[in-house]
Amino acid sequence: MSQSDKDSLLVNKIAAGVLTAGLVLWGANRLADIFVSSEAPKEPAIALAALPNAAPMAVVASGPESIIPLLVGADVAKGQAFVAQQCAACHTVNSGGANGVGPNLYGVVGAKMFSAPGFSFSSAAKAKAGGTWTYDNLNQWLAAPDKFVPGTAMSYAGIHNTQTRADVVAYLRTLSASPVPLPTPAQVKAAQQAATPAPAASAAPAAPAKPSIDTLFATASEAKGQAVFAQQCAACHTITKGGADGVGPNLYGIVGRKAFSAPGYDYSSAVKAKAGQPWTADSLSAWLQDPAAYAPGTRMGYAGLHNDQTRADVILYLNKNSDSPAKLP
Ligand code: HEC
Numbered sequence: 001m002s003q004s005d006k007d008s009l010l011v012n013k014i015a016a017g018v019l020t021a022g023l024v025l026w027g028a029n030r031l032a033d034i035f036v037s038s039e040a041p042k043e044p045a046i047a048l049a050a051l052p053n054a055a056p057m058a059v060v061a062s063g064p065e066s067i068i069p070l071l072v073g074a075d076v077a078k079g080q081a082f083v084a085q086q087c088a089a090c091h092t093v094n095s096g097g098a099n100g101v102g103p104n105l106y107g108v109v110g111a112k113m114f115s116a117p118g119f120s121f122s123s124a125a126k127a128k129a130g131g132t133w134t135y136d137n138l139n140q141w142l143a144a145p146d147k148f149v150p151g152t153a154m155s156y157a158g159i160h161n162t163q164t165r166a167d168v169v170a171y172l173r174t175l176s177a178s179p180v181p182l183p184t185p186a187q188v189k190a191a192q193q194a195a196t197p198a199p200a201a202s203a204a205p206a207a208p209a210k211p212s213i214d215t216l217f218a219t220a221s222e223a224k225g226q227a228v229f230a231q232q233c234a235a236c237h238t239i240t241k242g243g244a245d246g247v248g249p250n251l252y253g254i255v256g257r258k259a260f261s262a263p264g265y266d267y268s269s270a271v272k273a274k275a276g277q278p279w280t281a282d283s284l285s286a287w288l289q290d291p292a293a294y295a296p297g298t299r300m301g302y303a304g305l306h307n308d309q310t311r312a313d314v315i316l317y318l319n320k321n322s323d324s325p326a327k328l329p
């Protein structure tokens, strides 16, 4: 099979997975909301910065960190690579490109929201149509689609890193015959000022301090782990003994197995560089928390399991699916 055949097969598999997983993922997001301590009010107010001259921003209590100060210096190439990796399964970006699982994204920055012709948006998204994709709106959408548009059909957990969101939006901006202007120095200043007296509530992005989940296995639930796996992983992974590789490799016996070494599975070079050490609870936790940070460039298009207890649940479940389960902490 040629690489491009494989690639289109991969896309098909992802698309099929997405179709079947879409609904459950939607449910999973709900579930995640329950697991994740509910700090945020359920619907964020929409910041009303118009693109060319941002009015004073209605700052959202616990919205994502602003990307306005980062846009001018953002790395368009990184944004492009990220979109190719995490968005392209559902979106084309070329001028006149076909709609896929999601709408074509050419010219989306500055466009009317959820109005791409010929695409059938969810009713949740339609309720927001007519607003404009300002930098602020895109920032909130990409940080947490399901918070910005509860019930959206975009099954994507969100881009949690502010610099990455800036890179992605800076790239999306270039997809236009006449890109909208970048924020002016005055707008940058306003955004910075709005951000400075951040009250304690605005969960300052604590440096991803690789928390140990060792203490959480005592309270972990195999049933919960199994449910999360079915909702968030099964589109790409089988877990039964001898199960076929899918978009990702079969995961039977993964705890204690040599990392990225399933025979017959074609790993990305990003993870091949990390192959060899057996998976421990700790290394699996780090990988599942943020695959792209653990192995930059990995093909596992999954934003990460951010809740510590949920990771422990999932790892406990993975460990049960083994001939010889490892001793967890
Ligand atoms: C699993 C498929 C999927 C993935 C992955 C995905 N999207 Fe989407 N996206 C959608 C769907 C479906 C919609 C329409 C939302 C609705 O109708 O509720 C959408 C809508 C959008 C919109 C609004 C478009 C418009 O016309 O208003 C933008 C912008 C967007 N996505 C950007 C992205 C970016 C950037 C990424 C990657 C970081 C991404 N999406 C990843 C499926 C996806």
Ligand code: HEC
Pocket: 228, 229, 232, 233, 234, 235, 236, 237, 247, 248, 249, 251, 254, 258, 259, 260, 261, 262, 266, 267, 268, 269, 270, 271, 284, 288, 297, 298, 299, 300, 301, 302, 305, 314
């Ligand atoms: C969109 C598809 C996709 C989803 C969803 C996904 N994975 Fe993956 N996974 C992959 C791919 C692809 C790889 C191989 C990575 C590479 O080659 O860069 C992988 C690799 C892995 C590995 C390493 C396997 C090995 O042989 O060492 C583990 C463990 C893993 N995934 C667990 C999970 C879990 C648990 C979930 C759900 C919480 C999940 N994955 C969700 C696609 C996915």
